[in-house]
Amino acid sequence: xxxxxxxxxxxRIQHELQIADGITLxxxxxxxxxxxxxTPGLPTIITEETKSYLGKVLLRIAYCCSQKKVxxxxxxxxxxxxLTFLGLLSVVCENPVHRLKAWVQPNAxxxxxxxxxxxxxxxxWRPVAISEAEISKTKEQFDKFTxxxxx
Numbered sequence: 001x002x003x004x005x006x007x008x009x010x011x012r013i014q015h016e017l018q019i020a021d022g023i024t025l026x027x028x029x030x031x032x033x034x035x036x037x038x039t040p041g042l043p044t045i046i047t048e049e050t051k052s053y054l055g056k057v058l059l060r061i062a063y064c065c066s067q068k069k070v071x072x073x074x075x076x077x078x079x080x081x082x083l084t085f086l087g088l089l090s091v092v093c094e095n096p097v098h099r100l101k102a103w104v105q106p107n108a109x110x111x112x113x114x115x116x117x118x119x120x121x122x123x124x125w126r127p128v129a130i131s132e133a134e135i136s137k138t139k140e141q142f143d144k145f146t147x148x149x150x151x
Contacts, residue, residue, distance in 0.1 A: 002062070002063055002104065002105065002106050003060055003061060003062050003063070003104070003105045004059075004060075004061040004063065004079065004082070004102065004103075004104055004105075005058060005059070005060055005061075005102070005103055005104075005105055006058070006059040006061075006082070006099050006101070006102040007028070007053055007056050007057070007058055007059075007099070007100045007101045007102075008025075008056060008057045008058070008059055008086070008097055008098065008099060008100065009056060009097070009098050009099075009100050009127060010090065010093075010095050010096050010097035010098055010125070010127050010128070011025075011057050011089070011093060011095070011097055011127050011128060011129075011130045012027070012055065012057065012127045012128065012129045012130070013025055013026075013027045013057055013129070013130060013131075014027065014129075015027065017130075017131075017132055017135050019075075019085075019135055019139060020074040020075050020078070020139070021074065022061065022062035022063070023059075023060070023061050023062070023075065023078055024059075024060050025057050025058070025059055025060075025135070026057065026058045026059075026060060027055075027057060027058075028053055028054060028055065028056045028057065028058055029054060029055075030054055030055045053100070053101075055127075056100065056127075057127075059082075061078060061079060061082070063079055075139075075142070075143075075146075077146060081142070081146060084142065084145060084146070085138065085142050086098070086099070088138050088141045088142050088145065089130075089134070089135075089138045091141075092134050092137045092138045092141065093128055093130050093134050094128070095125070095127070095128040096125065
């Protein structure tokens with residue numbers, strides 16, 4: 001199972017939050033002294049500059065390489081709607097949520113195929129703490145938004 005992984009700025013979480021099956025938000029450690037191993041799943045380019053990602057949030061989206069579909073049955077088109085979800089999350093938590101780095105990680109057991117696919121500079125605003133309530137509200141809005149007719 002391949003994964004899209006995105007480091008986000010604009011939100012903070014205390015523990016892993018599940019958006020849907022195969023789609024999770026994970027807190028990155030706040031300091032290098034915390035006993036959290038960031039190496040699995042983070043490309044070398046990111047682990048070399050670890051300090052700038054301390055306290056951020058990692059969005060993990062598992063998908064099946066052969067079908068190019070997200071594993072989640074709840075949000076099967078989530079992969080193509082990531083920016084929409086982040087925009088809705090920004091509205092719900094009343095704080096901009098942006099990607100800092102994004103990459104596709106082929107099969108987590110074979111990290112040799114890691115490739116960074118985007119990089120954005122860190123914004124200059126403070127992140128806000130969110131909980132499962134904000135994720136639930138964002139999921140509800142996302143579901144409504146994606147069901148709208150094209151016109």
